[in-house]
Amino acid sequence: MPFFSAKVPADFPDQQRLDKFIASLPNGMNRSKLKSGVNEILVNGKKVKLSQKVKAGDQIDIQWEDNIPDNIDPENIPLDIIYEDDNVTVVNKAQGMVTHPACGNWTGTLVNALLYHWGRQSVEQLKEGSAAEILERRRPGIVHRLDKETSGIIITAKNRDAEEFLQKQFKDKSLQKEYICICCGRPKQRTGDIRTQIIRDPKNRHRFKAVTDTDDGKFARTLYHCIATYGNYSLMRVRLKTGRTHQIRVHMKFLGCPILGDSVYNKPDSNFPDATLMLHSVQLRIKLPGAEDYTTFRTRVPGRFQKIEKKLKAKFAKEIPAK
Numbered sequence: 001m002p003f004f005s006a007k008v009p010a011d012f013p014d015q016q017r018l019d020k021f022i023a024s025l026p027n028g029m030n031r032s033k034l035k036s037g038v039n040e041i042l043v044n045g046k047k048v049k050l051s052q053k054v055k056a057g058d059q060i061d062i063q064w065e066d067n068i069p070d071n072i073d074p075e076n077i078p079l080d081i082i083y084e085d086d087n088v089t090v091v092n093k094a095q096g097m098v099t100h101p102a103c104g105n106w107t108g109t110l111v112n113a114l115l116y117h118w119g120r121q122s123v124e125q126l127k128e129g130s131a132a133e134i135l136e137r138r139r140p141g142i143v144h145r146l147d148k149e150t151s152g153i154i155i156t157a158k159n160r161d162a163e164e165f166l167q168k169q170f171k172d173k174s175l176q177k178e179y180i181c182i183c184c185g186r187p188k189q190r191t192g193d194i195r196t197q198i199i200r201d202p203k204n205r206h207r208f209k210a211v212t213d214t215d216d217g218k219f220a221r222t223l224y225h226c227i228a229t230y231g232n233y234s235l236m237r238v239r240l241k242t243g244r245t246h247q248i249r250v251h252m253k254f255l256g257c258p259i260l261g262d263s264v265y266n267k268p269d270s271n272f273p274d275a276t277l278m279l280h281s282v283q284l285r286i287k288l289p290g291a292e293d294y295t296t297f298r299t300r301v302p303g304r305f306q307k308i309e310k311k312l313k314a315k316f317a318k319e320i321p322a323k
Helices: 020-022 031-037 109-117 129-140 158-170 248-255 305-314
Strands: 002-008 036-042 059-064 081-084 088-093 151-155 175-186 191-200 209-212 218-230 233-240 279-287 294-298
Touching: 020 031, 020 059, 020 209, 081 129, 081 175, 081 294, 088 109, 109 151, 151 158, 158 279, 175 305, 191 248, 209 248, 218 305, 233 248
Parallel strands: 151 279
Antiparallel strands: 002 059, 036 059, 081 088, 088 151, 175 233, 175 279, 191 209, 191 218, 218 233, 279 294
């Protein structure tokens, strides 16, 4: 994936929009290419938008995708559908499936599978226009997302009215999302309320970091409950109050209990060297379009959890933490 880096000269006399500054450089990119192909923009290590003003001494790092496809095509990929009506499709997303097309993952996504399932045509991709319009074309029906290696419940919209109705609930936090995870380590308290800011990790642009001594980044809140422990491993139930990228993974690491199988925020575990990310979206409580009351969707515990738990029970005594 291509990268572009530039430093604003120390004698730069004024502030200027980032996209205009990059376009003015001899080896820069025009604004059209920035809008359509950019994946991530960092100024001094912090994620920003194209409209960000840059000044003397600023370090700019841009990651983009050259080969944006002309269309997002339907693909015949099997889906585990929990519920469906005229407005929504609720899916138990498999681990390893990307939610929507993006840089490096233009095919094989949930969107490709849904387009086929819904009997839709290919979605033409915009190469010019606003960033919001370009991104909207890449994720029809998607109102929230799960990380590629996170499995479980995801609700999608089959029409624009349903999409707006669901998006409002995610925005005003009137819904409820619950996850289960197996962590390395034992929390000091059985239940807790984690409240931090989440920032981009300055040492690794692919990671995030929970911090409490700054107003930088975005506020994140996670409630957790330790269901049981097995030796130095914990089975946790987690409820999100905000929805930040990698939030549960970052907060479990902040708690001192990184998730088993997390290759980004944890080290390989000698007892379970082949473990994949042990994080699963197990429950979603949300109001469906046209409904007066909330509906709760649940999924079964994935097979990979059952296998790990079986080994844990054979190796360690189960303990219920004191309240």
